[in-house]
Amino acid sequence: MNAPARFFPADEPLRYVGPLSRDPYGFRWYDKDQLVLGKRMEDHLRFAVAYWHSFTWPGGDPFGGETFLRPWMHGADEMALARAKADVAFELFRILDVPFFCFHDRDIAPEGANLKESNANVRAIAEIFARKMESSKVRLLWGTANLFSHRRFMSGAATNPDPDVFAWSAAQVKNVLEVTHELGGENYVLWGGREGYETLLNTDLPRELDQMARFLNLVVEHKHKIGFKGTILIEPKPQEPTKHQYDFDVGTVYGLLCRAGLEKEVKVNVEANHATLAGHSFEHEIAMAAALGIFGSIDMNKGDAQSGWDTDQFPTNVEDTALAMYEILRAGGYTTGGTNFDAKIRRQSIDPEDLVLAHVGAMDVCARALLIAADMLEDGALQKAVDERYAGWNEPQNRAMLREGASLEAIAARAEADDLDPQPRSGRQERLETLVSSYFR
Ligand code: XLS
Ligand code: CA
Numbered sequence: 080m081n082a083p084a085r086f087f088p089a090d091e092p093l094r095y096v097g098p099l100s101r102d103p104y105g106f107r108w109y110d111k112d113q114l115v116l117g118k119r120m121e122d123h124l125r126f127a128v129a130y131w132h133s134f135t136w137p138g139g140d141p142f143g144g145e146t147f148l149r150p151w152m153h154g155a156d157e158m159a160l161a162r163a164k165a166d167v168a169f170e171l172f173r174i175l176d177v178p179f180f181c182f183h184d185r186d187i188a189p190e191g192a193n194l195k196e197s198n199a200n201v202r203a204i205a206e207i208f209a210r211k212m213e214s215s216k217v218r219l220l221w222g223t224a225n226l227f228s229h230r231r232f233m234s235g236a237a238t239n240p241d242p243d244v245f246a247w248s249a250a251q252v253k254n255v256l257e258v259t260h261e262l263g264g265e266n267y268v269l270w271g272g273r274e275g276y277e278t279l280l281n282t283d284l285p286r287e288l289d290q291m292a293r294f295l296n297l298v299v300e301h302k303h304k305i306g307f308k309g310t311i312l313i314e315p316k317p318q319e320p321t322k323h324q325y326d327f328d329v330g331t332v333y334g335l336l337c338r339a340g341l342e343k344e345v346k347v348n349v350e351a352n353h354a355t356l357a358g359h360s361f362e363h364e365i366a367m368a369a370a371l372g373i374f375g376s377i378d379m380n381k382g383d384a385q386s387g388w389d390t391d392q393f394p395t396n397v398e399d400t401a402l403a404m405y406e407i408l409r410a411g412g413y414t415t416g417g418t419n420f421d422a423k424i425r426r427q428s429i430d431p432e433d434l435v436l437a438h439v440g441a442m443d444v445c446a447r448a449l450l451i452a453a454d455m456l457e458d459g460a461l462q463k464a465v466d467e468r469y470a471g472w473n474e475p476q477n478r479a480m481l482r483e484g485a486s487l488e489a490i491a492a493r494a495e496a497d498d499l500d501p502q503p504r505s506g507r508q509e510r511l512e513t514l515v516s517s518y519f520r
């Protein structure tokens with residue numbers, strides 16, 4: 080196919096225009112060089128565009144097919160289409176001036192006649208990426224293998240009853256992990272995909288858990304073998320596509336990691352809507368990951384308040400995002416992680432500019448939320464209220480209860496001897512919620 084000279088209406092990288100501007104082709108809050116808590120906004124947020132939703136998804140839903148009719152999705156020579164798609168992707172990265180992108184192997188290159196050819200196709204496009212990354216300075220936040228779309232994965236990848244699928248998956252992950260390493264990727268993501276089950280009637284659950292633990296170890300061993308210094312991340316999700324996914328939420332993933340002996344090796348990529356689907360808030364999942372020492376990165380896309388499935392929408396709610404950003408700042412910010420927009424425009428948003436403006440809006444929501452979160456942190460009033468609530472734990476006799484050597488008998492004896500009579504104190508939730516809203520801009 081002949082790629083259009085330019086797919087998007089904008090050409091120059093978009094710039095900060097300030098909150099009062101109505102120019103849709105500019106950032107109202109994202110000012111990448113602005114210092115926030117002593118660090119550039121771009122380095123705080125580390126935005127990434129997701130290849131799959133933006134360039135590979137054709138706009139279908141369960142009731143209807145393609146709506147976008149992208150030129151790079153139609154033609155006989157699949158590798159030529161993949162190269163044209165890469166041109167358009169890097170055009171968007173340049174317009175948005177984002178520092179990162181993310182991809183699955185299947186997003187960037189078509190399946191070949193066999194496994195070997197499929198892996199070679201991925202390598203061929205990765206070589207094109209390497210050249211484009213060199214000239215554009217866009218970096219890879221993470222790579223991942225698609226181990227869920229093809230029918231061979233219908234019963235899972237690492238947890239498949241068929242060992243040949245386990246082996247196939249290992250070969251695919253090896254290839255993408257190596258490609259990610261060669262492209263200087265900062266992380267490698269494993270999303271469970273179909274690592275779960277539909278019914279126990281056909282499932283050997285303990286065996287599948289063992290397979291999964293071994294697979295994770297194989298990946299980590301290979302990471303060290305090739306000298307990949309990035310972080311391996313698991314992305315929790317409670318259900319969809321399978322009814323029961325083994326990586327349900329952050330807490331469940333931590334349990335799996337402990338069982339596999341990998342809790343110091345692997346971290347999590349927390350997605351906003353996966354948190355919602357698991358019955359949690361996004362900030363809960365981030366805070367839980369930070370508390371367990373496994374916070375890595377985020378997928379910044381929300382669900383729909385009424386639909387209970389994974390709608391993968393761009394973020395629009397500043398207040399919710401501010402609470403998430405606050406937890407990220409409290410956790411010390413990202414190390415290798417970043418803010419990936421694993422988000423789809425709606426299937427009626429068929430104009431090229433919709434893809435640009437969706438990202439602009441989302442980047443602004445995150446930037447504004449970051450500023451609010453930084454104010455919350457800097458002011459310290461919220462932290463002070465929490466510290467006051469736990470102040471009793473600073474007393475020596477109370478600290479002693481948590482130390483090794485304390486016993487239930489000794490604690491019980493002191494509680495009786497001191498005639499303890501604990502008096503409940505208000506949790507002051509509404510007062511703190513009002514305090515939070517005082518930071519909104
Ligand atoms: C699907 C997941 C997926 C991962 C990467 O729900 O969000 O897109 O982020 O495989
Ligand atoms: Ca995701």
Ligand code: CA
Binds near residue numbers: 352353389
């Ligand atoms: Ca998702």
